[in-house]
Amino acid sequence: MKSSELLAKIKLHGKPPRHVAIIMDGNGRWAESRNLPRTAGHRAGMEAVREVIEGSIEAGIEVLTLFAFSTENWQRPSIEINALMGLLRLYIQKETDRLRRMDVEVHVLGDLSNVDSTTRKAIKDITTETVGGSKLRLNLMISYSGRKDLVEACRLFAEEVSKQEMSPEDLNEEILSERLYTAGISDPDLLIRTSGEFRVSNFMLWQIAYTELSIVFTLWPDFSRKDLFSAICDYQLRDRRFGRIAGQRIPR
Numbered sequence: 400m401k402s403s404e405l406l407a408k409i410k411l412h413g414k415p416p417r418h419v420a421i422i423m424d425g426n427g428r429w430a431e432s433r434n435l436p437r438t439a440g441h442r443a444g445m446e447a448v449r450e451v452i453e454g455s456i457e458a459g460i461e462v463l464t465l466f467a468f469s470t471e472n473w474q475r476p477s478i479e480i481n482a483l484m485g486l487l488r489l490y491i492q493k494e495t496d497r498l499r500r501m502d503v504e505v506h507v508l509g510d511l512s513n514v515d516s517t518t519r520k521a522i523k524d525i526t527t528e529t530v531g532g533s534k535l536r537l538n539l540m541i542s543y544s545g546r547k548d549l550v551e552a553c554r555l556f557a558e559e560v561s562k563q564e565m566s567p568e569d570l571n572e573e574i575l576s577e578r579l580y581t582a583g584i585s586d587p588d589l590l591i592r593t594s595g596e597f598r599v600s601n602f603m604l605w606q607i608a609y610t611e612l613s614i615v616f617t618l619w620p621d622f623s624r625k626d627l628f629s630a631i632c633d634y635q636l637r638d639r640r641f642g643r644i645a646g647q648r649i650p651r
């Protein structure tokens with residue numbers, strides 16, 4: 400089916416996922432299979448990011464969260480880390496205007512303490528320049544770890560208890576959620592992982608408790624609007640029960 404037909408199908412069905420999260424995987428393999436340096440795969444992956452943002456807006460997605468760099472990725476060779484940070488800066492330089500015109504609000508979530516000051520400045524620029532974008536909220540997860548996100552939330556809560564702003568019995572799911580990087584955003588409805596790996600790799604561990612999973616074999620640089628639309632069509636046929644039984648009303 401063509402991507403325009405898939406999009407028409409999404410619209411006809413209605414209720415697209417509100418929040419889609421993607422583990423963009425396979426850049427290295429894409430490059431290696433072409434005898435190119437791994438960084439060429441990341442560069443090609445940047446183009447796929449553009450395509451998916453456009454597709455998300457067309458499909459009516461409200462929040463798109465992209466896992467761009469994990470805390471574990473700091474262990475890669477410095478040449479690759481520098482290339483990834485350079486690509487992020489290039490992306491910001493090339494895309495900020497377009498994203499603003501497309502009404503996209505960009506947020507960068509993660510522990511930025513290890514990120515160099517030039518890249519941090521670029522991150523600050525894209526986030527301030529896109530404030531107020533109302534078509535799509537784009538979360539770029541940089542230096543992100545799901546476990547660290549949870550530990551940090553617990554640490555924040557503990558600090559509040561020690562300052563007597565909170566007491567231990569105040570802790571509940573909502574209070575914890577409000578202290579995560581994703582505070583105020585609904586949990587992902589759909590998580591897509593490319594390159595055929597069947598794992599979640601420390602990504603949004605709390606937030607994906609009831610998320611529908613879509614594992615696709617396409618390597619990230621080859622991932623297109625059509626792949627996004629197919630995953631959404633498939634999602635629209637899922638029976639989401641959130642632990643209830645079929646037919647019970649589910650709050651959206």
Ligand code: FPP
Pocket residue numbers: 423424425426427428429441442444445448465466467468469472483486487490539619
């Ligand atoms: C995983 O592929 C991908 C990454 C670690 C980086 C993702 C970065 C991009 C898509 C490009 C830049 C994006 C932005 C938003 C500027 P891998 O290297 O683990 O691939 P492999 O498993 O085949 O080795």
